[in-house]
Amino acid sequence: MRARTFAQLPAFEFVDRLGKGAHAVIYLAVERSTRSKFAIKHIVRRKAEDDRFLEQAQTEYEVARQFEHPYLRRCFDIVRVRKWLRTQELFLTMEYAEGETLESHCPVSMDGIVALFAKVAEGLGALHKLGYAHADMKPNNIILTRDGGLKIIDFGQSCPLGTRKTRVQGTPDYMAPEQVWRREIDQRTDVFNLGATMYWVVTGKSFRTQMQTAPTGSKMIELEARVDNAPPHELNPRVPIALSRLISECVETSPDRRPRDMRDVVSRLETIQLLLAKRAAAADRGADADAGPAAPQRGRP
Incomplete structure (x- = not known):
């Protein structure tokens, strides 16, 4: 995809689309000031049933912002776009795992x-x-x-x-x-x-x-x-x-x-x-034994 920006996240340049589901798109984004890579999940509310996906993103942020562990993907920030006091769009900034x-x-x-x-x-x-x-x-x-x-x-x-x-x-x-x-x-x-x-x-x-x-x-x-x-x-x-x-x-x-x-x-x-x-070690020893003694080196004539 062509690089793009979202007005709500001016600090990032969106350089690729990593995945798309029924309710969210995940982008690879580069932070302009540091050139660090992040994964950003974007969810748009199109109907009332989408509220639960916004809720799940909120849950993910609340949980994943708390840890810093090598085997758990961390979340760093959440941006909500509201209209008439209701969240209509959401961006979740996450650790990028390639x-x-x-x-x-x-x-x-x-x-x-x-x-x-x-x-x-x-x-x-x-x-x-x-x-x-x-x-x-x-x-x-x-x-x-x-x-x-x-x-x-x-x-x-x-x-x-x-x-x-x-x-x-x-x-x-x-x-x-x-x-x-x-x-x-x-x-x-x-x-x-x-x-x-x-x-x-x-x-x-x-x-x-x-x-x-x-x-x-x-x-x-x-x-x-x-x-x-x-x-x-x-x-x-x-x-x-x-x-x-x-x-x-x-x-x-x-x-x-x-x-x-x-x-x-x-x-x-x-x-x-x-x-x-x-x-594995026992199998290696058995293979060495089956191979027999090494052949003697021959001297130069």
């Missing part, structure tokens, strides 16, 4: 997958220490950055730990039962969302939620039963039993049967990393 989503670019190696999710769990743990649940953890909300890091994004559905939401929010393939039934959300809700995300990455299949039906006003969400979910190691023999067991525990129906928090998840993932490293 890379691809986990949904579009999955790691191939098992040790790479485990290392990735240890970082994701660490980032979510930092969010929980601030008193919030992400409540929409999924592959599309994890950016793998060009420098080998990652950023958890999209805090629009985040809420204080212990919240009971008045409407069902989340992504069906990753929603915890308590989200579907509008029960209390806490750090174990994110444990479930993360477990469903790990399940998708290691098996290539979406986890079918455990709840078959749940009321949502006048509608019913029809969801498939847990009985159809095979353990990860049965779908992918490369998955270590310890990882398969962790994922299965993360997606337990009852929050009380899941790992209690992200520290527990990180600890177990780090243990699995050590197990994989030992296996």
Whole structure:
């Protein structure tokens, strides 16, 4: 796109469009004074139903402005354009994370997958220490950055730990039962969302939620039963039993049967990393033994 400016943000030059959804456009912008790059989300209210997307952007700002963590995308500013005392347009200035989503670019190696999710769990743990649940953890909300890091994004559905939401929010393939039934959300809700995300990455299949039906006003969400979910190691023999067991525990129906928090998840993932490293070292030693002794060097004639 051609560089452009918005009158409401004269300090920025908008140089590219990073993405467009049904309700928002995200631009790459350069701050004129510093030449630093930022991502700016732009939302326009076109009808009354759009109010909830403005509310989610406000929530994202209120949550993401509080942290400064390598695995969490930070928000810096929010600009509201009002008409007749109602917000009609909104700009959210965010940290720019150059890379691809986990949904579009999955790691191939098992040790790479485990290392990735240890970082994701660490980032979510930092969010929980601030008193919030992400409540929409999924592959599309994890950016793998060009420098080998990652950023958890999209805090629009985040809420204080212990919240009971008045409407069902989340992504069906990753929603915890308590989200579907509008029960209390806490750090174990994110444990479930993360477990469903790990399940998708290691098996290539979406986890079918455990709840078959749940009321949502006048509608019913029809969801498939847990009985159809095979353990990860049965779908992918490369998955270590310890990882398969962790994922299965993360997606337990009852929050009380899941790992209690992200520290527990990180600890177990780090243990699995050590197990994989030992296996790799043993395999290397076995390969060296199979190769036999090195051939003697021949002297010059």
